[in-house]
Amino acid sequence: EVQLVESGGGLVQPGGSLRLSCAASGFSVSSNYMSWVRQAPGKGLEWVSVIYSGGNTYYADSVKGRFTISRHSSKNTLYLQMNSLRAEDTAVYYCAGEGDSYMHVWGKGTTVTVSS
Amino acid sequence: QSVLTQPPSVSGAPGQRVSISCTGSSSNIGAGYDVHWYQQVPGTAPKLLIYGNTNRPSGVPDRFSGSKSGTSASLAITGLQAEDEADYYCQSYDSTGRRVFGGGTKLTVL
Numbered sequence: 001e002v003q004l005v006e007s008g009g010g011l012v013q014p015g016g017s018l019r020l021s022c023a024a025s026g027f028s029v030s031s032n033y034m035s036w037v038r039q040a041p042g043k044g045l046e047w048v049s050v051i052y053s054g055g056n057t058y059y060a061d062s063v064k065g066r067f068t069i070s071r072h073s074s075k076n077t078l079y080l081q082m083n084s085l086r087a088e089d090t091a092v093y094y095c096a097g098e099g100d101s102y103m104h105v106w107g108k109g110t111t112v113t114v115s116s
Numbered sequence: 117q118s119v120l121t122q123p124p125s126v127s128g129a130p131g132q133r134v135s136i137s138c139t140g141s142s143s144n145i146g147a148g149y150d151v152h153w154y155q156q157v158p159g160t161a162p163k164l165l166i167y168g169n170t171n172r173p174s175g176v177p178d179r180f181s182g183s184k185s186g187t188s189a190s191l192a193i194t195g196l197q198a199e200d201e202a203d204y205y206c207q208s209y210d211s212t213g214r215r216v217f218g219g220g221t222k223l224t225v226l
Contacts, residue, residue, distance in 0.1 A: 044219045047217060101150060
């Protein structure tokens with residue numbers, strides 16, 4: 001069974017850092033494109049970042065320079081390092097496995113709250 | 117402000133047909149990039165509904181269909197059922213490598 005499980009969310013103060021993880025089973029994070037997508041409370045989906053199987057990475061303008069996507073092949077795990085966090089980064093963060101730019105495998109999400 | 121524009125809400129009675137539009141620009145949908153659709157029941161993760169403009173993943177009923185023309189795309193749902201009540205999102209890609217979403221449409225089954 002294909003499964004993605006996010007972890008690492010929590011409460012952090014503005015300016016702080018968090019690292020999210022997405023552990024995959026039945027699905028290779030290295031052989032597929034992998035994205036992070038977030039959803040602020042009561043709002044729509046916002047794409048955050050993608051890492052290609054070849055290693056290229058792309059970011060939304062809202063997080064560029066603050067967030068870093070990476071992966072660990074042997075652990076089959078995707079990461080999102082989030083620095084300089086702001087209140088507007090508060091959201092449920094989902095990892096998703098991609099086909100041809102579409103997201104066909106989703107985790108259940110992990111909640112990040114940025115507040116003092 | 118989302119890159120792709122969707123109506124905030126649509127509604128229909130059971131058995132009826134509804135459609136949801138998704139309007140982009142020449143840098144995304146109009147550039148020839150595919151449109152994909154997701155269904156999200158509040159409190160749960162999104163689920164892929166349509167990919168590559170018109171294709172349904174296995175398990176998605178054929179009541180759901182997608183189309184694309186120019187800088188826009190549409191999702192149609194026929195034979196509306198109570199279980200279809202959810203939020204629907206379109207998604208595409210732009211030439212910078214970024215994925216873009218619509219703002220989402222809340223479907224209410226009357």
